[in-house]
Amino acid sequence: MHKKITCNKDNLIIEAMQVINDNGIGVVFIIDNDERLYGIATDGDIRRALLNNIGLETKIGMIANRDFIYGFIDDTYETLAGKTSKRINTIPLLSKENKVIDYFRLPQDIYFPVAAPYLRGNEFKYITDAFLSTWISSSGHYIDRFENDFSQFCGRKYGIATSNGTCALHLALLALGIGSGDEVIIPDLTFAATINSVLHSNATPVIVDIEEDSWCIDPECIERAISPRTKAIIPVHLYGQPAAMDRIMTIANKHNLYVIEDCAEAHGALFNNQPVGSFGDVSCFSFYGNKILTTGEGGMCLTNSDKHRDAMQLLRDHGMSKQKRYWHEIIGYNYRMTNIQAAIGCAQLERIDQILHAREEYENYYVNELNECPNVTFQDSKLPLRKKVTWLVSMLLGSQADRDSAISKLQSNGIDARPFFYPLSTMDIYRNYLHSNKTSIGIASRGINLPTYADPAHLREIKRNVDLIKSAFE
């Protein structure tokens, strides 16, 4: 504790004012000659005393508030937060001998970002290990371990770690030989990286509509969009919900199309008891800071095919021959992940069950609290065959106007709720690739994501602010 926060009850008001002025917390704790807490005076108390003609030379003990709230230095955050309020937001913390040794201040401006990484496992230990080993670039044992462990977690033979999820998608398209003149079918409702990766590989995206219940790509719309030039489908497991992989795989097999799963938002989700990422020819994950499992920036391609693995490894590493150094067989990329990123990923993956469970608790909590609000529909967690995971808790409101007003109410209270992605087909740069989009337009305009974390401590804070959150939906 560096700031002076106490003064003796025999000090003068003017001296107490000096302490408040210096400590900047708006309050001074007044102690007796045994250094025990005697009372509290805020800057407001002093101002009121002066207005009542009490002079600056009066002893501060005379105006001290003796009916005060305090905490103990060993109290938990929960206890202290429970003792404080918007009005009384700063309280003294006492030792067992009732001496003032610190203070607690309730954070004034609540702020819940929509996502925050949770790095309380072995993340720091493994980064430090990678750092001290000096293997901070794109080789090192954390890379191998992360590729092995993550591909195993998803039930696939090979993992190819990448710099981010967008280049994982690009790498998958390149490795499958998809390029100019080829069409790739993608859903209208997704993050732009899905379509950008198709455009980066010079192929033509074909945007199709989503299902009303799952919000994922609609297999019927896929079938209608297939042309002689169609080469691949990229289903996106949106907001943690698995796409209809049984029907999508049937269509792909029937028409001899590749499937690249975009699993960026659904680590650990299951379709028919099988992990997402284990269906397609190649599946792509993102480990960006707001994703279920994060490495800061990062991504991975998974495959069972030796041929596709080799192609992706070659493309990822400048197209350079593994046998002959500086001999380039194809025009490659530098899409590698660093050992430091992989170190974080290994630590995250160790706790994936805990992370998924904690996120689900957020969803259950929001569902319980907000289900009764008018026109609120949560993402469907009971669709047959699908076991979704919680990425960002997602819900629909009755109309776009309701949605927009709820978001602005939440945001003005420091709660960073977000609208769904805009349908790709509504943006000028992608409009030309539209095939069908009726359902996506309606759903995207009514959708909200609520703050969702893996840290159980944040949930307790959200619970304390539940009335604020509820009021936005009433």
Ligand SMILES: *Cc1c(COP(=O)(O)O)cnc(C)c1O
């Ligand atoms: C986040 C995301 C990506 C891109 O991942 P980055 O690691 O940010 O490049 C791709 N697709 C979807 C659906 C995503 O949500």
